[in-house]
Amino acid sequence: MSPDPDSCLSHVLCEDTGDLFVWGRNREGTLGIGSHDKSSSVPVKVGALDGERVSTAAIGANHVLAVTKQGHVYQWGKLFRCASSGENREYFGVSVKMTGLAGEEEDEATARKRRLLDRSHRAYYANKGGPSAEVAGATASIEETGEHETNLDFGNFHAFLQRSPLLIEELALARINVTKVAAGYGFSLLVTDQGHVWSLGINEKFQLGLGHRFNQDKPQLIKTLAARAKIVDISCGQQHSMALDEEKKLWSWGLGVFGQLGHSTLRDEPVPRKLLSFTLNVDVAVPVDDGFEATVAVAEDVQAQSRDILIDQIACGAHHTLALDSEGRLWSWGSSEYGQQGGSKNYEDLGVREGQSKAQHFYYSIPRLLIGGLNGKRPVKIACGNLHNIAVTEDGLMWTWGWGQTGALGHGNRRFQLFPTIINSLRGDPIRCIAGGARTSFAVTSGTSTSFAFDFLPWVNNPHYSDLQIHLARNKILLAHKVIVFSRCPALRAAFELGQRFGEPGSSNTLRFSKTDHLVFQGLLNYIYSDHLRVAPHLVGRLAVLALRLRLPRLVSLCERYLSLEEGAEREANAPEIVVPKSTWEADLTNAVDEEKFADFTLFANGERIHSHRLILHARCDYFATLFTSAFTDSTSSQLDLPNLGKEQLVALLIYLYTNSTEHVDSDNIVDLLHSSDRFLVEDLKQAIEFRLEQAIDDESVVDALLISESTATPRLRNACLSKILGNLEQFKASSGIKKLRETLPTMLREIDYIATKRGLISAGSLIRCH
């Protein structure tokens, strides 16, 4: 269910990754915020990782993995541990008894499952040289506990809820750097920079690839894979695992009952096995589902042509797999119950052929080209939900197909979709990143709008700080704020000033649009405040006309693009794409900084006056929001004295608050701005500056940067400095920095000495004694 690795935009962002946000269910502590009670419908930051930069992450059914830039892995949510510490701590943690069936069916199903489990055990112990009497006895006495959601006890392999990130110490202590992670239902896979794969968690279907079915609470190296391939990417399904090696070949293991492993069998694979057969023939024979040992003979010519197929990306659904090859072809295999493998004309095309049972067409155990393809378009990114697929083609369009009962396909209905189909409402801005969940799909677009402007959306028609009334048709009135409205729309400013000159007396805060519907004008205000098109669909046309009158070309383009998408895909296919101009927010609001007109608040920086606006300060800065809403005198005062703060420093901060831009941050003001952002609780700016300084530290500046980090509470900068120092202790000892640190912050020197001693780099106290 993890999307392809290339879907991340790290190449665009110079790897500036850091914060991790999680949302959704929290019964198992999956949010990582120290509790496990209420679900969260808004993203919450995993604050415990504030000192780390998260480079990648994975999310399983009930647990999360996060990898830091140092290659450390944290995990939280529903985890597992072995109660006993003996050598044979593994436990065959599978409930045998089948429930929900009646009478004989239940007995038969339970007996069949027990036979399968026993067979698996015999195979394992045969490989190990025969089972010991104790273990063989344990196998025979598996407790028939029955399936129950609240049963967290798997014998001596216990589930526990980890509510905040927990470092996987075994790998960190062994200096094993993890680069990628994937997670399935209760199990995890980790790829190291050496190309090795480690696995841990539940192993009832061989999903750990260790050759046996014993659960593991500590990461285990998949030795059979390490000896044969260097892995560069992995993906987990519900109970199966896929790996992509550096030669662009696929390996799979785990549950294979739906053919999701792609080995032309329906058999589980205990250890990683290389995929050898891809078929270009979509009408390939479907394997006979006669249980555990079903196989299909793959023709030699199929195997021969498969050698040239190189895979670029992989993605696993619950029980199916999707792969993208280097020629831009999509391959799929595994369960096809809801059309995950695509279709031709209708569902019957996938129907029963002579001599096959009804259910057989649901399973495809040989990778084959996606039926129907993507209408000739070349896919560049793929992702899987549990039962549906997502792809992005080179033209930036997003396609979905498969199960649609929850609306996760994005086509405005709950139907499942055999054909990959474009999500029309996401046309326009290219899709940069995709992800699929059990009942959800996500997309990140590289739009031209500035998302930070959502900070201002709650202020539309809000009486707080309002200094403008807009009179509309049917005597409706909307409340607004001059600084935003007039900065963003010069035509409205001109109309207002014209009204001041020639209008009725006593209308200094009034604009009149007596023929304009208030819902249309509210759509205009929504755009002005949030930089996004937010209006009822049937009013888009009228909003476009109003935008044309008010000379807002970007809003006109947004409306036109929306209307063109509404008119249907056929027309759109022939019409040129409407290009939306870049957002003008930054340019619009820059001029409002320190502008006396419309200002309602005055700041004094070292006695120098700076004009500002309560609305913007409140919306963008927690410090001022608290100040203005508190019960202290300052909340009603129209001015604020800020001693020990230079005017240039304050103006630089205000520019960021007004525009979210850091173009004005340079070498002259970067540290001043870091102090300002720390003082006024502007976390985003602080993080941006912290990142820049972190990238810039070198041997000479590291101590100074460390001092800055201590005075500004920037843990990532601090960690980067410590890593730099510990990475070259000899140079640090010889530098003047150690003397400076001893004089200004001796406790820090002691801390470095302690860490270095613990790591065995120096003898205790040698840094403190060093002169």
Added chain:
Amino acid sequence: MSIFAIGNGKVNGELGTGTFEEKLDPVMLETIKGKTVVELKACESNALAITGTSCHLHIHVFSVVIYVLPSESCWLSVVLSVMASEP
């Protein structure tokens, strides 16, 4: 840059839109503001996003030399030698 979510968030709010609803058409997440999403993942009942700041795209600091001038308020005056480089 905008994040869109589609599907069923009735039970756990896994769409991240701030509501426990089902959305059959893509809806924009307004809850991650002013940040750039560099990675998105989703699974059974949760989703996650790794964010970065897009602000650094304009200046690429290559090397910095910082000098500290002691003062009574621990004020740090810094001179940075900045060399621009290709991203």
